[in-house]
Amino acid sequence: MPVPWQHAIIVGASSGIGAELTRQLADGGCRTALVARRAPELERLVHEIAARGGAEARAYVHDVTHTDQVPTLFQTICRELGGLDLIVFAAGIMPRLTADEYDFAKDRATIEVNVLGAVAWLNQAAMRFARAGVGTIVGISSVAGDRGRRGYPVYNASKAALTTYLEALRNRLAPCGVHVVTIKPGPVATPMTDGLANTPFLIPAERAAREILVAARRGRATAYTPALWRPIMGVIRALPSAIMRRLPL
DSSP: OOOOOEEEEEOOOSHHHHHHHHHHHHHHHOEEEEEEEOOOOOOOHHHHHTTTOSOOOOEEEEOOOGGGHHHHHHHHHHHHHHHEEEEEOOOOOOOOOOOOOOOOOHHHHHHIIIIIIHHHHHHHHHHHHHTTTEEEEEEEOOOGSOOOOOOOOOHHHHHHHHHHHHHHHHHHHHHGGGGEEEEEEEEESSSSGTTTTTTTTTTTTHHHHHHHHHHHHTTTTTTSTTTHHHHHHHHHHSSOOHHTTTTTO
């Protein structure tokens, strides 16, 4: 299906939701820049897209924790793509923790990727789109950011921070005509969820990507995927903290 964008950057494109978004955008005629750490996976995806007749896809190897590289790389990509009207930040990590584990190295990595990496890339897009008066920014947050659950404290905090940052960015850019879309997926069948015991309403990455592009096309402020998570999280957000402490989440 054709998409309304001509040039897109997907940060975190090598697997999972990012890879599926790239496939669907390329199939819809959008030239895409694939940004991720793993060169072999990026190259395989570029070749796959070319073989299926999709629009041009270019690979850029980059670790999002190297935030000092972002301004120059962002400008390079925009120049080589021939423009930019969509950026998606889909990179994210959730290091495994045992029930009584507190690991600062894992916590720091989670913040560096999920929050600081997003801010580094999306700030660049925000400045460009504000000047142009048009553009779409999509950030992949999570239902995990809606409450502080016991299992992954810093992952929850990182997604809550990303959600708030995207809301502030939306409020800042709305007068400029720029759309900022916050996506809150539940569990999606990706490498991040492999081996997890608690994955209710698990959906394939292909479906998540399709629903994300629909939300972005419509300029939605916040979209849950699948949509049933919206009422579920409405109930969970309303639970008193005393009850949340008793839940094995």
